[in-house]
Amino acid sequence: MQNATQSEFRDIEKTFLSNFSNLEALRRFCAEIRQYQVASLDYFKHDVGFQHVQGSNKISISSSATCVLSLVATGNWTATPSDTKTLLKKLIARNESAGLPKNNPFTIAWILDAVSALEDYSGTLDSPDRKKISKNEKILQQAIIEGKGPVCVAEYPPSPYLTQLVVRVLRRRKKLTPELEELVSTWAWSELTRQLALVQAKSKTQDAFAFAYLLMLVTELTPLSKISPEKAGIQRAALHTVFDCQLPDGTWPLSRPLFHYPSFGNAHCYEFEMLTQLLQEVGLEDLLLDSLQNLNLAAKSLLGSVYRLDQGVWAWSSGHHPQLAGPESWTTASVYHFAHVLDRLLAESARRELFRYVEAPFPRPRAAGTKNDEFAKDFLDSEIEIQGEKCSLRDFLWQHFVGPLSVDAGSIAAGRSFNKRTPRSAIFFGPPGTSKTDLSRKIADFLGWPLLAIDPSHLLRKGMDGIQAEANRIFRMLEQAERVVVLFDEFDELVLERGSPKAEAFSRFLTTAMLPKLATIHNRATLVFIIATNNIGDFDLAIRRQGRFDRVMQIMPPTYKAKMGKKEWGSAKIDVVGKLRKLGVKLTAEIELKLGNLTYDEFDAFATAIAGVSDKREASRLLDDHHKKCTLQTRVSKAHAPQEGETTWAERCKAEAIHNS
Secondary structure, three states: OOHHHHHHHHHHHHHHHHOHHHHHHHHHHHHHHHOOHHHHHHOOEEOOEEOOOOOOOOOOHHHHHHHHHHHHHOOOOOOOHHHHHHHHHHHHOOOOOOOOOOOOHHHHHHHHHHHHHHHHHHOOOOHHHHHHHHHHHHHHHHHHHHHOOOEOOOOOOOEHHHHHHHHHHHHHOOOOOHHHHHHHHHHHHHHHHHHHHHHHOOOOOOOHHHHHHHHHHHHHHOOHHHOOHHHHHHHHHHHHHHHHOOOOOOOOOOOOOOEEEOOOEEEOOOHHHHHHHHHOOHHHHHHHHOOHHHHHHHHHHHHHOOEEOOOOOEEEOOOOOOOOOOOEHHHHHHHHHHHHHHHHHHHHHHHHHHHHHOOOOOOOOOOOOOOHHHOOOOOOOOEEEEOOEEEEHHHHHHHHHHHHHHHHHHHHOOOOOOOOOOOOEEEEEOOOOOOHHHHHHHHHHHHOOOEEEEOHHHHOOOOHHHHHHHHHHHHHHHHHOOOOEEEEEOOHHHOEOOOOOOOOHHHHHHHHHHHHHHHHHHHHOOOEEEEEEOOHHHEOHHHHOOOOOOEEEEOOOOOHHHHHHOOOEOOOOEOHHHHHHHOOOOOOHHHHHHHHHOOHHHHHHHHHHHOOOOOHHHHHHHHHHHHHOOHHHOEEEOOOOHHHOEEEHHHHHHHHHHHHO
């Protein structure tokens, strides 16, 4: 592609990224393609495996492996354990394919790729099969050693494609030793630099596919901490070169031959097989997000090359072998796999665009927790009342919200959704200052997801007249978002009981408008959302209806016992209990109640005030003063009956606990 054309591409790219509807449209296109996957690959089935082309009536190793990988990635592998095991046994028994030499790395790598994908579906393999697998792993390791990094077939030159295939298989099977990694990495960086020099020299031997697979290798094998600015520049240049070679119709020129099939002719790289692997390189995610317009063009090119066969069967041909009149299974599987991984990249783009739009920084991913004791380790516990029984808020959260969420959370990145029975929405209610926001953040941290706080100011950014448009846009983006914990904070005025005299016109409108939107994102089941409120009594009853919020939990100040467990409070970092005892203050039930009623910040302020006190009376006076002014002793309208006058937050919370348990 000429530089001028590529410059135009960059301008289109910026427009593409700035228009969220483009992301939505491309995701819909991917979904349209993917709906035909199962029927289309079934078209190529033979016995328990897959044939290269319809009518060849024999199981092809590479075609079966590619179909397996495509179906497993999308969660569509449905063969019985018995049939799965039978397929693996048939593949493991082979050591050659398509007339290639015995035990060649191409054939062996595809066999092991299928084994890795299906081991969880087949049950334990027999001892002879496990021994053969071990032998095959050694064959691939030896291929790297003999090539001193790169891998080849027969007399053909070293192949970045084949090397990447062998490396990814060995890495997945935990058989790529540090010594082997070093051999491949050293060669790949050197070869990538050489290929860039060929581009500068305008050599006819430059190959976009070689750039792509070399880029995958160096990214996979080089820790981020060891990517220097110079190496990062090489990575960017390599990816730009891959897309610079893209033709205006979205496809790529034919790659240099990988090797020769005696039965078919030269083997070449296929763009959608290459793109599938490229899009799975996590280390290239940021660069790939800047190349969405190129990927959009590639995706749209599929409509011009599809075979529409039986009803619901869409298939593709590589075009590498003119003697084959129809589509091929491995290319068809590659297309469906590409549509899946492209959707995964688009989902990440939508997530980041959501944060950008609400002007919130997008945090870097963090490792998710897995165990109960890893959740909210520094959270000071409070009590929650469920059907008249008091229990630990943290324990209840774990058992009935966070624990079930964590079981499913990992599958969301793979394109799945939460199980219908998994709770994924909540209302946190209670008096001000009880760490509802902080608790939401701890849930997000445990899941390894970013927390996005949305408050009414986001809807009012364009004034009263723009509320509807802003609400529609934000919820439209939330419908596309995945792997986010969304906190709707300070929305009390926007979800007031319809007809309440306190409800403004725009509040009533938003209450009505938000209900179906909340139901929509709940049904999509790809994120978690929480509403934090101080005034659940004013909430529209419809917003608490089952199907919108799975859990309704009262968040109260930390218990006396929880506060005593923390030994450093206030600016002086004192042990409050120790200080009171030293002053001679007897910790009666009344004193414990007063200390327990203080919120975290109120208790911290009391600790700061008492740090310099040396008199028992002064300590008691300070505690009485802080308790009288604390949130739970503040006057507030009665829950569910504001017309009946005021009460304290403490009394109101008791009534709300009973009403909402």
